[in-house]
Amino acid sequence: MPAQMKLSAITLDCPDPLALAEFYQQATGLELHPKSDAEFAGLNGENGLLVGFQQVDGYRAPIWPDQTVPQQLHICFKIDEDLDEAEARLLGLGAGKPDHQPHDAARARVFTDPDGHPFCLVRE
Structure with a gap:
């Protein structure tokens, strides 16, 4: 039997991670991950799930x-x-x-x- 996989993060590509994190933070009420910056921002979701936003050039x-x-x-x-x-x-x-x-x-x-x-x- 294979090991059980637990979803730990979902990450969206975007041009401005902090701006998109702010949108979803206001929409969902999730807390901003303390290590968020201009290249990668995250929101702490339920059961340890991180919703991430990563900066992509030419998005x-x-x-x-x-x-x-x-x-x-x-x-x-x-x-x-x-x-x-x-x-x-x-x-x-x-x-x-x-x-x-x-x-x-x-x-x-x-x-x-x-x-x-x-x-x-x-x-x-």
Whole structure:
């Protein structure tokens, strides 16, 4: 039987790690990792999971749902607040909302972070 693997980090490429970490910190309430800097920033998640942001020269934002520049990663967040309120809060923080919404709007919505990474909010 193979050893069990435990997910310890998810890292997103971006042009400005501290700025993207700040967006997700405000959106999620997670704490900024104390060793965050201009090249790599992180947020301390639940159960030891680190959400990281690494600086990449020549970063190209994914285009969703078009695959001209593939998304490569799609993050989903469960929420227990009203989706309309969450949407307004995220848009105020700098998120985008693509026209293409593949889910029932009462249950889930797709957004993009300030660097173009798509993510969903799913109502619990």
